[in-house]
Amino acid sequence: MGGPLVQVLSLSHAAEMMIAVMVGMGFGWVLERAGFGRSDNLASIFYGRDFRVLRVMFTAIATAMIGLYFLDLAGVMPISSIGILDTYLVAQLVGGLLIGFGFIVGGWCPGTSIVGLVSGKVDALLFIGGLVAGSMFFTLGFDSFGPLQDAGARGRVLLHEQFHVSSGLMVLAVALFAVASFWAVGKIEKALRTRRAAPAPRLAPAPEPGSAAPAAAEGSAS
Amino acid sequence: MNDPTKRFWNPYTAGFALGLVLLASFVLTGHGLGASGTFKHLGAVVLHQSNPTWAEENGNIGAFFANPARSSLDDWIVFLSLGAAIGGGLAAFTARRFRIETIRGPRASREQRWVLAGAGGILAGLGAQIARGCTSGQALTGGAQLAVGSWVFMFSVFGGAYALAWFVRKQWI
Secondary structure (H helix, E strand, O other), X not given: OOOOHHHHOOOOHHHHHHHHHHHHHHHHHHHHHOXXXXXXXXXXXXXXXXXHHHHHHHHHHHHHHHHHXXXXXXXXXXXXXXXXXXXXXXXXXXXXXXXXXXXXXXXXXXXXXXXXXXXXXXXXXXXXXXXXXXXXXHHHOHHHHHHHHHOOEEEOOEHHHHOOOOHHHHHXXXXXXXXXXXXHHHHHHHHHXXXXXXXXXXXXXXXXXXXXXXXOOOOOOO | OOOOOOOOOOHHHHHHHHHHHHHHHHHHHOOXXXXXXXXXXXXXXXXXXXXXXXXXXXXXXXXXXXXXXOOOOOXXXXXXXXXXXXXXXXXXXXXXXXXXXXXXXXXOOHHHHHHHHHHHHHHHHHHHHHHOOOHHHHXXXXXXXXXXXXXXXXXXXXXXXXXXXOOOHHHHX
């Protein structure tokens, strides 16, 4: 094949936009079914209650990564034929922090807010209003803020190039990192659930004589 | 879960499906996924309405108006978001989850959430401009490509959100 379909077949702009709509439909459908049309599902990771966001994200990244690098090694679609994102270390660090602040304060990120909006969530609508306003502020102040976009520019750097290992080994390492993180967040969820449930029996009045000891923390959160 | 009808997907199933959508996007178009660009476009339309010359000369959005024969909204990212709205809407309706409401924790008022949602949007809008992408355009797309900066970005997003989580906890828990 040699590259992405749109390039190989030199598809028209209109056809490419049709494909974009279809890919977008899959994107929106999956985000909604993942539970990301609700901001409380998104925020709960930051209180250690439900690491759904991390599980979905890391599984998605690992799946697409394995597919991409398989196609690259098989010579079907070289990784260099797709739009690889350049690295701007400082810009991505600062911008990432701001998006993280926006995520926990606002309850959404840009992609999920679209799904929230079409799920009828008023907070998603207001978040989107903020997104448009924030983008406009940046454009209005572009002469001053513009250089921040380029801060820490490193060009195209991939993780295996950075660590001087083969791409296959890096893919394996990232996949193992994902699996390890799933195991770790499962432990964290369980520990915090036990801790939240623990004080309750101690504060409860003494059980009536003769009755069985109250079962502590019967309900499971999920 | 207070979901009345259907449960959400298992997160690993959803993640696998999302990964396949992302991979399909790469194979079909050469692009990953994204969303924040659409809001940049919407803001650009507003600015262009009020002062076309200024907008066309602006370093951030000028390129959107380079071809006068084509609408500035006739762009891949806008169509992707349009699709996401259609797909998300279909999923919400068919699961009977569409409901006009403000999501908030037990201790938060609706008005408080409205203000914080707007403020959070402004922060995320600025951040997405600086980082050249958001959770989908940077973390998912660049993460799967193994781009170094996108991994820095992803940990930065998580770090930023965890850093402020305690201060806004009454909004959520």
